[in-house]
Amino acid sequence: MNKNFSVLACMSLLAVSAQASAVEISGTVAVTSDYLVDGVTQTINDPALQLGFTAAFDSGLYMYVWGSTVDFGTGFKSNAETDWAIGYAGGGENLSYDVALIGYIYLPNGDGFNFAELSGAITAYDTTFKALLSNSYAGSGIASARLKLNHSFAINDSWSVPLELGYNIFADPFDFGYAISDGYGYYKIGLGYSIKNWSFEGSWNQSSLKAYPGVDKKTVSEDVNFVFMITYAFDIGKQTVVEEKADMTRD
Numbered sequence: 001m002n003k004n005f006s007v008l009a010c011m012s013l014l015a016v017s018a019q020a021s022a023v024e025i026s027g028t029v030a031v032t033s034d035y036l037v038d039g040v041t042q043t044i045n046d047p048a049l050q051l052g053f054t055a056a057f058d059s060g061l062y063m064y065v066w067g068s069t070v071d072f073g074t075g076f077k078s079n080a081e082t083d084w085a086i087g088y089a090g091g092g093e094n095l096s097y098d099v100a101l102i103g104y105i106y107l108p109n110g111d112g113f114n115f116a117e118l119s120g121a122i123t124a125y126d127t128t129f130k131a132l133l134s135n136s137y138a139g140s141g142i143a144s145a146r147l148k149l150n151h152s153f154a155i156n157d158s159w160s161v162p163l164e165l166g167y168n169i170f171a172d173p174f175d176f177g178y179a180i181s182d183g184y185g186y187y188k189i190g191l192g193y194s195i196k197n198w199s200f201e202g203s204w205n206q207s208s209l210k211a212y213p214g215v216d217k218k219t220v221s222e223d224v225n226f227v228f229m230i231t232y233a234f235d236i237g238k239q240t241v242v243e244e245k246a247d248m249t250r251d
Helices: 003-018
Strands: 022-032 048-057 061-069 080-091 095-107 115-124 127-134 144-154 159-175 180-195 198-207 225-240
Touching: 080 115
Parallel strands: none
Antiparallel strands: 022 048, 022 225, 048 061, 061 080, 080 095, 095 115, 115 127, 127 144, 144 159, 159 180, 180 198, 198 225
8 A cells, every 4th residue: 555545544543533522424415517627637528426525523623535436538447536535624714724634546446546645725714725735646756736726706695606726836747648737727717506405516617738639628628618516415413422542551
C-alpha cells in the first residue's frame, strides 16, 4: 500500500478512538451529465453516479468517503473513484477554516492513479479560497498545487449563482491523456435551484487547456462545456461515540 494511504488510514483510526462526543452523519446522492475535475472530464463526457457520506464530530473533526463512476477510456480498468478524507473545521459565522488530508483511490486496480493531497481552505463571508497540494498528482510523481476560489450569490431562498475560478500548477508538464500542461486556469458559472433535500444545478465550464489534435475539445473544456447535476442530501442523524482509554496508571 502507498505510504500516503497507510498514514491516512492510521490517522482515521486514531481520530475515531479519540472522540467521546456526538457525531452527525449525513450523505448525498447525485447524478451528473459529466464528471469534471478542474475542467477535465473523468467520464469521457458521459454521465456519472456519485455517493458520499460525512461524519462530523462536535469537536470540529470530520471524516468523509465519497465515490463516483469514472471512465478514462480504452486501456484503463478503473471504473470508480473513491475519496477518503480526515479533516478539522473551525471558526465562526463570517470567518472559518478547514484543513484535511485526502486520499484518492481508484477501483478496481488504480491504474497507477492513486494519490493523496493536503487541503487547506479559508471562508470569509461565503467566499472560499482553497489550496490542495500533492507531491504526486494522480500518481504521476509530479508535484502539484491546485488553487480554487468559490462564491455563491444567493438570488433568494431557492435560487443561486455558484462561481468557481481555479488555477492548477505542476512542477513538470502533466499529461492528462487529452492535453498536456504545466499550468492552466478554468472557470465554472452555474445556476442552482434547491427545494427541501433536492438541489439542481446547470453550469458552464471552460479551461485554458488545449486538447490534442483530433480529441473532442469538450474533454478538457477548451470549448464551453455545459453540465447538469441533480443532488439529494440526507441526514442519518446523530450517533454517540464512546471513548475507550487504556489505563496507563500503576498500583
